[in-house]
Amino acid sequence: MSATPTNPPFVIRCFIVMMNALCDTVAEHGPAGYVPVPMVNLIWTRLQNLTTRFLAALARGPIPPRAKPTPKPTPEIPPESQPQPEQPPRARRKRLTLPCREAWLYRLIPETGFTRFTLQHILADPEFAGFLAANPKLIRILTPLYNAMGIDLPTEPPFAPDPP
Numbered sequence: 332m333s334a335t336p337t338n339p340p341f342v343i344r345c346f347i348v349m350m351n352a353l354c355d356t357v358a359e360h361g362p363a364g365y366v367p368v369p370m371v372n373l374i375w376t377r378l379q380n381l382t383t384r385f386l387a388a389l390a391r392g393p394i395p396p397r398a399k400p401t402p403k404p405t406p407e408i409p410p411e412s413q414p415q416p417e418q419p420p421r422a423r424r425k426r427l428t429l430p431c432r433e434a435w436l437y438r439l440i441p442e443t444g445f446t447r448f449t450l451q452h453i454l455a456d457p458e459f460a461g462f463l464a465a466n467p468k469l470i471r472i473l474t475p476l477y478n479a480m481g482i483d484l485p486t487e488p489p490f491a492p493d494p495p
Contacts, residue, residue: 434481
């Protein structure tokens, strides 16, 4: 079966199914595992956004790197002409953030183990590795997911290119 815009390759469909299963597992087993509901919502939203970004970057295809723009000189403002703050800044509420240690999602919700194994298997697939090799931005998008699950991303594709 050929891949068309409405019918992505099989390995991408597997990735989408696994990400949806991971979101369902987080939503179902998170509160049961004493994970606060706001944290479950944050994890679920992050996973959905990651999937959307990955699929959008995959649909765009590889983007050639841009040349770095030259920095514009900024005029210096004398200290006496800078505005002075009149009121002290208001205290802000502490923001809820996700953990950043290795395999934090797998440790927080152990039921995500089946998804971890499947994502490792998808990553080892030569077709998926070819997508990652063709567009390095995809690796950058997937890095937080694979760090959260405790999976090492390859630095280079697991297959050798065909000899000419």
